[in-house]
Amino acid sequence: MSSISSVMYAATGQHFGTSLARSASIPEPSLLEFNLRSYLSEYTGYAKIRRAIYVGERCPALSIESYSIAFEELEEKTYDTTTYKHIAKLLEQLTGERRDTDEWERRVSKQVKEQDAEIRGKLERAKKQVSKKDTLQAQWELVRLQQQRGLMDESVRALQDGRTSCGGMAEQAELHMEAARVSQVMGRWLQVATYIQRTESVLPDPDETVRAELAVLRAQSDFGDGKWSAAVTGLRVLSIDTASVFARKTVTPRDIALYGTLAGLAALDRDQVKQQLLDNVQFGQFLDRMPECQALLQSYYDSKYDDALNQLTRILSFCHLDPVIGPHASALKQRIRDNIVVLYIQPFVSVRMASMATALCFGSTAQLEDTLVRMIDSGLIHARIDGTTGFLIKHTVNARDAALNRVETMHRAFAQQAELMTARIQYLEEESVRKRGARA
Secondary structure (H helix, E strand, O other), X not given: OOOHHHHOOHHHOOOOOOOHHHOOOOOOOOOOOOOHHXXXXXXXXXXXXXXXXXXXXXXXXXXXXXXXXXXHHHHHHOOOHHHHXXXXXXHHHHHOOOOOOHHHHHXXXXXHHHHHHHHHHHHHHHHHOOOHHHHXXXXXXXXXXXXXXXXXXXXXXXXXXXXXXXXXXXXXXXXXHHHHHHHHHHOOHHHHHHHHHHHHHHOOOOOHHHHHHHHHHHHHXXXXXXXXXXXXXXXXXXXXXXXXXXXXXXXXHHHHHHHHHHHHHHHOOHHXXXXXXXXXXXXXXXXXXXXXXXXXXXXXXXXXXXXXXHHHHHXXXXXXXXXXXXXXXXXXXXXXXXXXXXHHHOOOXXXXXXXXXXXXXXXXXXXXXXXXXXXXXXXXXXXXXXXXXOEEXXXXXXXXXXXXXXXXXXHHHHHHHHXXXXXXXXHHHHHHHHHHHHHO
């Protein structure tokens, strides 16, 4: 059987049981007043456990505390003996203190055995009585038990088996929604998108709460796949009043502020950031839960790029601990910095690279030059580097030359069309001669 310990980190390509040495080591977040226990208290169940373990694998300074939180959550709210013993072993390696897991494991194993037998008995009786309602109820009980045991793949399969016992579209939709939630916990974004589509196919007009949860799940899926534009489009229309209904299951208002801010800075232009995020009353309610995001967006829009980049660095130090954002943190930083470089040089014909490196918080002019070379090669900026003077010089197009280029382009298009027309006429003439010859 496949447990949470073997599938939880599929999105990052890491097995749960991987040793700490193989995980990328990151420092403790530099955000003011960051408290790990307070941060994780906003989540419950495996969403909380997953985040705690993700932090422990990546931040040595917080590993003991994060693993301890995961251990407590596993002991109090799950039957997941595999992950429980694994976390106990990691804590023993870190602290030198052995934790007795035998008694808990025996007690839990007994409870699981009894509950499993009872549920399967209900299933068998319901099927014999051909009672779809009772069968579906027992199937849900089996799903919950498997989730408590950390058997996420098995719980998804049980959800799919439950479809044959559904009495209507709404029941099928709830099964698909739950499969999407489980896939979200495991970081399987393609599966999340698949189950969202299935939910919408059987429930084309969901109520506001379901619609909002689907929007968040879709945005997380898009974010997890690096689709920044699609992610911000879904997040900016959410209402915090609706989102709070399901926040503790999959995502919190602070997460939405982070996802929307980072995806927006990566995908939107400066004016769109203002219109869709800063001036958006609904999204502003989420920004209130994460003032650092509000400050970052405002600095970006106000062209205070050094301040924006410093704030971005601080926020990303926190985001490295997020299992959704963490795998994309480096790519997001590069994308947002590239956007800032484009905005910085926009008003100028030429820029002294030494001054630009200082203004944009590059460690040296050489680092800036490497970035500019990459951006020029990829077509993000149209300029050349003058190594003698140390200036970046933009390519400017003379209005007369631009008009001449347009005329030449039109001429080439006309000549091509004329050539095709001539070939067509010649073909018709030859075809006409051939037909006359055939009749003769």
